[in-house]
Amino acid sequence: xxxxxxxxxxxxxxxxxxxxxxxxxxxxxxxxxxxxxxxxxxxxxxxxxxxxxxxxxxxxxxxxxxxxxxxxxxxxxxxxxxxxxxxxxxxxxxxxxxxxxxxxxxxxxxxxxxxxxxxxxxxxxxxxxxxxxxxxxxxxxxxxxxxxxxxxxxxxxxxxxxxxxxxxxxxxxxxxxxxxxxxxxxxxxxxxxxxxxxxxxxxxxxxxxxxxxxxxxxxxxxxxxxxxxxxxxxxxxxxxxxxxxxxxxxxxxxxxxxxxxxxxxxxxxxxxxxxxxxxxxxxxxxxxxxxxxxxxxxxxxxxxxxxxxxxxx
Amino acid sequence: xxxxxxxxxxxxxxxxxxxxxxxxxxxxxxxxxxxxxxxxxxxxxxxxxxxxxxxxxxxxxxxxxxxxxxxxxxxxxxxxxxxxxxxxxxxxxxxxxxxxxxxxxxxxxxxxxxxxxxxxxxxxxxxxxxxxxxxxxxxxxxxxxxxxxxxxxxxxxxxxxxxxxxxxxxxxxxxxxxxxxxxxxxxxxxxxxxxxxxxxxxxxxxxxxxxxxxxxxxxxxxxxxxxxxxxxxxxxxxxxxxxxxxxxxxxxxxxxxxxxxxxxxxxxxx
Numbered sequence: 001x002x003x004x005x006x007x008x009x010x011x012x013x014x015x016x017x018x019x020x021x022x023x024x025x026x027x028x029x030x031x032x033x034x035x036x037x038x039x040x041x042x043x044x045x046x047x048x049x050x051x052x053x054x055x056x057x058x059x060x061x062x063x064x065x066x067x068x069x070x071x072x073x074x075x076x077x078x079x080x081x082x083x084x085x086x087x088x089x090x091x092x093x094x095x096x097x098x099x100x101x102x103x104x105x106x107x108x109x110x111x112x113x114x115x116x117x118x119x120x121x122x123x124x125x126x127x128x129x130x131x132x133x134x135x136x137x138x139x140x141x142x143x144x145x146x147x148x149x150x151x152x153x154x155x156x157x158x159x160x161x162x163x164x165x166x167x168x169x170x171x172x173x174x175x176x177x178x179x180x181x182x183x184x185x186x187x188x189x190x191x192x193x194x195x196x197x198x199x200x201x202x203x204x205x206x207x208x209x210x211x212x213x214x215x216x217x218x219x220x221x222x223x224x225x226x227x228x229x230x231x232x233x234x235x236x237x238x239x240x241x242x243x244x245x246x247x248x249x250x251x252x253x254x255x256x257x258x259x260x261x262x263x264x265x266x267x268x269x270x271x272x273x274x275x276x277x278x279x280x281x282x283x284x285x286x287x288x289x290x291x292x293x294x295x296x297x298x299x300x301x302x303x304x305x306x307x308x309x310x311x312x313x
Numbered sequence: 314x315x316x317x318x319x320x321x322x323x324x325x326x327x328x329x330x331x332x333x334x335x336x337x338x339x340x341x342x343x344x345x346x347x348x349x350x351x352x353x354x355x356x357x358x359x360x361x362x363x364x365x366x367x368x369x370x371x372x373x374x375x376x377x378x379x380x381x382x383x384x385x386x387x388x389x390x391x392x393x394x395x396x397x398x399x400x401x402x403x404x405x406x407x408x409x410x411x412x413x414x415x416x417x418x419x420x421x422x423x424x425x426x427x428x429x430x431x432x433x434x435x436x437x438x439x440x441x442x443x444x445x446x447x448x449x450x451x452x453x454x455x456x457x458x459x460x461x462x463x464x465x466x467x468x469x470x471x472x473x474x475x476x477x478x479x480x481x482x483x484x485x486x487x488x489x490x491x492x493x494x495x496x497x498x499x500x501x502x503x504x505x506x507x508x509x510x511x512x513x514x515x516x517x518x519x520x521x522x523x524x525x526x527x528x529x530x531x532x533x534x535x536x537x538x539x540x541x542x543x544x545x546x547x548x549x550x551x552x553x554x555x556x557x558x559x560x561x562x563x564x565x566x567x568x569x570x571x572x573x574x575x576x577x578x579x580x581x582x583x
Contacts, residue, residue: 049427051582070327077424085345085418091342093421099337100425140421144326188520277493288438 001026001179002148006056009042009203016042018203024181026147029174031194031211032183035291039203040183044152047181048077055100062146070078072101072144076136080152080183083085086126089298090117090136093125098143098190111139116165130157138166155189167193188286201291214286223251223259225266226275233271250274325435333360334431337422338439345412348405352443352550355401359482362392362394363455367462374466387468388547390474390575391459392452395545399538402444402486406493407506407533409440414501423583433575444490445483477556481545484560488541488567489514495570498578513566514538534559537566 002024009017017039024030034040045051047058049065057064060075068074084093092109112121114136117210120128125136134157141149151170155163170193174180184190190197191211199207199214207214230250237244242256254262258279266273327333342348344474367390377385412421456479459465470476493510500506514537521533533539534554541563543549543556552563 009549035337041323044546045582048424050423052580066429070326070426071329071427072425073326079420080416080421081417083417083420083424085341085412085416087347087412087416088344088418093418094338096340096344099340100333102333239349 008055032189076141335435338435353498360399367459449483492567498574
């Protein structure tokens, strides 16, 4: 269990994390979502005792990280930035960390095998690809067999097979009753892995809810209608609280009416329907909507494209 | 890649202790090739340079002027390699710390030992210990080979101050090792750390010569390399501190660097 209470980090005038309070519960995968620069990594660094909060506090199993007597047995962590000496082999890296807790060499071999690095374990970590580096980070996180894992962008740089492996691993860890806290800027990835998400933007909490709930709240409940007689149907559907937009001659985007109501209206007028699709916002869109005002670095063109796409959907 | 579940190992769960932190630092030190290369360089410097200077001295004995012969001391000649060895030890000492900061390893180290000070203590004990043992052996070899090379101009360990000077080589380099570790934790950057260390050890004594003559006696003897020189020398320069006072001053420099480094390590974000 991880509990943050008014967690704040300032760098000079800039507030990276602004009064965050949340609880990460065991037994499920909790996603930590936000655009780049939202303060996810800073928050994780404070959880792990690397950065000192400017205000507020964060505890792991009710203790401050720095007060843990055997931290590797309590919390396993994978940080986004590499945390490995490039000239040391993966095996020696793990062995050096294991030595701080008197963890045996056989456990080192075990985690190397677990992440699939056996063939390259004796090679310099500096020569590792991004994906191999992530696997080594995962091995480090699991070294002490901790009940809590904190992972910053664990699928970064992994190939599809690796991504799937991480996904299954995280679910497996949660199923064993562990607390799993994973950051990502990809909502779609979280949709597949996490049950619960904590969304931040510009260091502030935007949402702390289940993945299901986010989709439900953010979905625009629009219905896409395709008909050869779209103009006629449009007139018939008009009413208070109903908005109809159109991007193509035979396509309508209707909000304020259910698919059933639209279908019934069309049938009454004898209008043929070629498509009648309730639009469910994807998690990615929900995320975009939620964090639109909180994105730290807007790519100008990319931002416009997103808006256009959002309108079309 | 095996099944995507974390295997539960039922090994006992032990806590972090200073001894375990030191063991970890030992593994870190010996698992880097640069440590071996740099230690080898320091051994070659102490033994090889001492031997070379001793041989040259013997061959040029006939041409040496009387003042030169007066200044000559067989022990000091055979131990002259210390000047080069301190470069290797100093660089490695800084690197042991800054190498972790430049690669990000420090974050792994501090996550494993969140109290932080055992990391500094472990590094200090392990690196200083390795330096002491290695340099003690090297200094003895350098002394014996050097005296052989000097032939009739050589001396023995029984000569006044000879044994103290030989052990002094190791003591001096050990304290330089600690000084370098302290500076590493203060500066955290390799280039900056090395520049600071050798600025104080090698450049400061030269700059001190530019001070007004009346100030020099109050500054020059207290610079770390000047103060420490007495412990490995039979013949000391006039105006410098005595053997153990000088060594104590050098130790004070290292202690201050370690204490400031420890304070900053506790305080700063990693």
